[in-house]
Amino acid sequence: MADLVHVPIASDVDVVAARQSGRDVARAAGFSSGDQTVIAAAISEIARNILMYAKRGEISLSVVANGERQGVVVVARDQGPGIRDVERALEDGYSTSGGLGLGLPGARRLMDDFEVASAVGQGTTVTMKKWRRLHS
Amino acid sequence: MEVPILKQGQNLIASIQSALTDADLSQLREALVERVGKFRARGVIVDVTALDVMDSFAVRTLRDIAHMARLRGAETVIVGIQPEVAFAMVQLGLTLKGVATALDLEEGLAFLHRPGQKGIERPGGRIERG
Numbered sequence: 489m490a491d492l493v494h495v496p497i498a499s500d501v502d503v504v505a506a507r508q509s510g511r512d513v514a515r516a517a518g519f520s521s522g523d524q525t526v527i528a529a530a531i532s533e534i535a536r537n538i539l540m541y542a543k544r545g546e547i548s549l550s551v552v553a554n555g556e557r558q559g560v561v562v563v564a565r566d567q568g569p570g571i572r573d574v575e576r577a578l579e580d581g582y583s584t585s586g587g588l589g590l591g592l593p594g595a596r597r598l599m600d601d602f603e604v605a606s607a608v609g610q611g612t613t614v615t616m617k618k619w620r621r622l623h624s
Numbered sequence: 625m626e627v628p629i630l631k632q633g634q635n636l637i638a639s640i641q642s643a644l645t646d647a648d649l650s651q652l653r654e655a656l657v658e659r660v661g662k663f664r665a666r667g668v669i670v671d672v673t674a675l676d677v678m679d680s681f682a683v684r685t686l687r688d689i690a691h692m693a694r695l696r697g698a699e700t701v702i703v704g705i706q707p708e709v710a711f712a713m714v715q716l717g718l719t720l721k722g723v724a725t726a727l728d729l730e731e732g733l734a735f736l737h738r739p740g741q742k743g744i745e746r747p748g749g750r751i752e753r754g
Contacts, residue, residue, distance in 0.1 A: 500646040507677055508643065525677060525708035529716060532679035536646075580717060591680065594716035 493549040495535075497566075503535040506547045514560050517551045519620055527560055527618050530595040534564045534614050537591045542568020542611065552617075559619045562599075567611040574604050627652045629659060635667035635736055636660065636698075637729070640674050649685040656689055660696040667736035668693045671729055673704030683718040690723040699741075700724065703732035 493513060495506040507528040514524040531547060538545035545566030552559045571577045580593045592614075596602040601617040625648055630637045636659055638652060656668055670686060672678065678686075690700035701724045705713075713719075726732040 504643050504645050507679075511676070522708045522711060525706075526712050526715065528677045529679055529712040532677055532681075533716070536679065536681060594680065594718070597717070598712060598715050 495547045495549070496544070497535050497538045497547055497564075498544040500539065503532055503539065506535045507532045509547075510549055510560070510562060513549045513551060514618070517558055517560060517620075519560065519618070523618060523620065526598045527562070530598040530616060530618075531562055531564075533591040533595045534562070534616070537614075538564060538566045538568070542566035545611075553622070554619075556622050557619045558622050559600075559617045562614075562616045564614040564616075565611065566613075570608040570610055571604065571606040571612055572608055574606055578604070627655075629655060631659075631663050631665070634665055635669060635733070636663065636665045637669045637671065639671045642674055643676070644682070646681050646685075649682055653685055653689050653692070657692045657696060660693050660698045665698050666741070668698050668700040669729065669732045669736070670700065670702050671704045671732075672702060672709075673706065673728070675709065676706070678705070678709050678713055678718070680716065680718055683713065683720065687720060687723055690720075699736060701726050701732040701735050703727065703729055 493509050495509050496502060497506060510531040511524045511528045514527045519527070535547055545564060545568065548563045550561045552561055577592050578596060595616060599616040600619050603615045604612065606612040625642060625644065627638050627640050627648065636656060638656060659665065660668065670689065675682070686702055693700045702720060703726045705725065724735060726735050
């Protein structure tokens with residue numbers, strides 16, 4: 489497990505910082521530039537969700553190895569209002585903020601693994617991973 | 625970071641130099657819509673070559689720029705979307721429907737200057753509607 493990178497999210501500048509960190513971590517782990525972009529775009533959506541719904545939170549980035557695969561793990565945590573209906577929040581076009589409703593479902597499409605844990609009144613944690621095969 | 629906006633003939637060219645925050649993007653939108661009137665521009669080019677990510681906010685803002693400029697009488701072309709960025713946009717479900725795009729600045733200018741464009745005087749030229 490590589491070093492964890494923590495990016496606090498409290499303003500739109502942090503959204504840019506988070507996606508750039510994501511790109512850096514992915515590049516260092518040997519991901520293609522296409523995958524770096526995909527990871528950065530997913531982080532951007534998730535970080536913006538934190539700003540929009542919870543006002544503040546944090547994104548943690550790490551690299552894991554799992555047999556023949558290596559993965560970038562992105563964990564987005566907030567202590568915001570939580571998501572009442574996670575399944576609906578993962579549907580395209582569903583938004584309670586007046587946004588496009590593409591954030592969660594879009595990020596899910598970009599990444600390989602995607603989990604949302606949320607409790608109303610306590611906050612939301614999104615864990616997403618992108619994998620690449622290691623050369624053997 | 626403010627995006628420089630150049631005036632070239634009847635066109636405005638906004639050349640994005642680095643990653644933009646949401647506030648920067650909104651500021652670009654206001655500046656372009658205002659300058660279409662100030663410079664009586666007929667065309668707007670937004671060069672996004674330097675953007676290494678376009679998320680839903682960026683795409684929505686570009687679409688808004690194009691629609692607002694059209695309401696002010698100018699046509700917008702987005703140029704320079706990088707291949708990886710295009711891939712991620714499609715995966716995210718983001719489209720620029722109804723907005724003209726071109727490969728690069730040169731193609732964007734050629735699009736705005738295509739025959740039959742309003743405001744472009746081409747005596748003796750063939751009139752086409754694009």
